[in-house]
Amino acid sequence: MxxxxxxxxxxxxxxxxxxxxxxxxxxxxxxxxxxxxxxxxxAGICTCGQPETPEPIGRRDSVELGESGGSFVYHTADPEPIKNWDDVLTKLGVDPSAWAVVSKTVKVSRWEQSARAKDGSRDRVWLSAYRAQIAPKRDDAVTDSDIEAARTRIQGWQLPRRIPGTGIGAPVAAVLNLADIQGGKDAGGGVAATEQRLYDGLENFNAWVGRQRAGGRNIEELVIVNNGDPYEGCAGNYDGQLFSVELNLRGQMNFVLDVWGAYARELYPQFDKGQFVSVLCNHSEMGRFGGRKNQTNDADSGGAFLAESLQRILQGRPEFDHVKFTIPNDEMNVYADISGVPVGLNHGHKIPGNDATGFEKWLNGQARGDRKAWEAKVWITAHRHNFQCFDLGSTTVFQCPSADGGSKWLRDMTGKFSRSGILAMLIGQHDPLGWSDPVFL
Ligand SMILES: [Zn+2]
Ligand SMILES: [Zn+2]
Known part of the structure; x- marks a missing residue:
């Protein structure tokens, strides 16, 4: 100075x-x-090269530090507020890489004092004493730069913009369930209304696939399922069946083939992979011969026969050479690998009860003798002519609505009626559940 x-x-x-x-x-x-x-x-011993103010004399800095922290007292004649505590800690012999000053505990007192300069002259200086607590430095503490980085990241986030057909994620399958068409049955407008509903359903399914693809779903596979009871039969299922059905057996079976054929013709060529999965059911047991009991065996199934007929119709045609058929012999449970997800299917006429309780009891029994029954991540069943979905933990169960015209008997007995429709969903490894986007068409 x-x-x-x-x-x-x-x-x-x-x-x-x-x-x-x-x-x-x-x-x-x-x-x-x-x-x-x-x-x-x-000689360099004048006051030119010395600090402007001398360090205070007679005040002692002190540190008390234990394992979990401590405190210090620090004196300085520097009038500038302390911004970087690392230098102070270093002066006090505390490692600033391991310890930090707890800023909200800092207390400072200042006073003016007469000080003697090195050349012997006297001057008045302001002195400061700082007291604060020291705590272990936390590696995970959020710093200003962390907050700034987070702000930049969040403010820059945008919804992904995807163009269908280009890099759109995990491949999935669209699964279309044709359940309980009961073709030939007179209820709800009979055959003509059922046919119209099924063609409406085909159009709605096609539009739904378009929406899913536009939304970025990479749908590469189509699975059409015959979930059972594709036609009503003429006799043996209930009293009055012969009196009420609109078509004979030949007419009913041709009706089913026409409908399935239309679905196959319009849909399979739109997908890279295709499956047709068929299950056995009660209404198409061919061995009843008009009686109440099947007189041949479970394999004698009209539904399975129609699936085999469709297979023969499509065979050898290049637009269908990617379609794989799964048709049981006499097994009630049918299994399919759908886009990497193990799926179990049956008609449901061997399952007791009408809801999740019955299904769970049935599945518990199946799992004892059929490893695949337990492994199935998704179960699809039908027969009860109303839509239900329940989560059993190891599996999600979809009970399909029927495609028929409803049941006067059910309505008279219970007052309930169920909506006709077609259940579709996406199945694949794109979702932890193995399925997504179920839709009632
Ligand atoms: Zn049915
Ligand atoms: Zn049935």
Missing amino acids: YCPYITGLETNGVDLADAEALPSRAAAPLAGVGKSTVNRHR
Whole structure:
């Protein structure tokens, strides 16, 4: 700070370089000081090179530090507020990479004090005493730069913009369930209304696939399922069946083939892979011969026969050479790998009860003898002519609505009626459940 030689030269308007070219004896009068003052400056022991204010004398810094933290007292004559505590901790012998000052505990007191400069002159200085707590430095503490980075990240986030057909994620299958068409049955407008509903369903399914694809779903496979009871039969299922059905057996079976054929013709060529999965059912047991009991065996199934007929119709046609058929012999449970997800299917006429309780009891039994029954991540069943879906933990169960015209008997007995429709969903490994986007068409 104060150097009488430099100050004197400035006061007298003498250039320092000119004075320094002279011996101290000649330079001293130019600054109005004694020779020894010039010599002290030239020897570097004057106050020019010293801090402006001396460190306070007689005040002791202290640190108390245990394993979980501590506190310190620190004195300084520097009037600037402390911004970087690392230097202070280092001066106090505390490792700033392991410890940090808890900023909200910092207390500071200031006072003015007379201090003696090194040249012996006296001056008044402001002194500061800081007290604060020290805590272990946390690696996971959120810093200002962390917050800034998060802000940049969040503000820059955009919804993905995907163009269908280009890099659109995990492949999935669209599964279309044709359940309980009961073709030939007179209820709800009979055959004509059922046919119209099925063609409406085909159109709605096609539009739904379009929406899913436009939304970015990578649907590469189509699975059409015959979930059972594709036709009503003429006799043996209930009293009055012969009196009420609109078509004979030949007419009913041709009706089913026409409908399935239309679905196959319009839909399979739109997909890279195709499956047709068929299950056995009660209404198409061919061995009843009009009686209440099947007189041949479970394999004697009209539904399975129609699936085999469709297979023969499509065979050898290049637009269908990618379609794989799964048709049981006499097994009630049918299994299919659908886009990597194990799926179990049956008609449901061997399952007790009408809801999740019955299904769960049935599945618990199946799992004892049929490993695949337990492994199936999705179960699709039908027969009860109303839509239900239940989560059993190891599997999600879909009970399909019927495609028929409803049941006067059910409505009279219970007051309930169920909506006709076609259940579709996406199945694949795109979703932890193995399925997504179920739709009632
Ligand atoms: Zn049925
Ligand atoms: Zn049935």
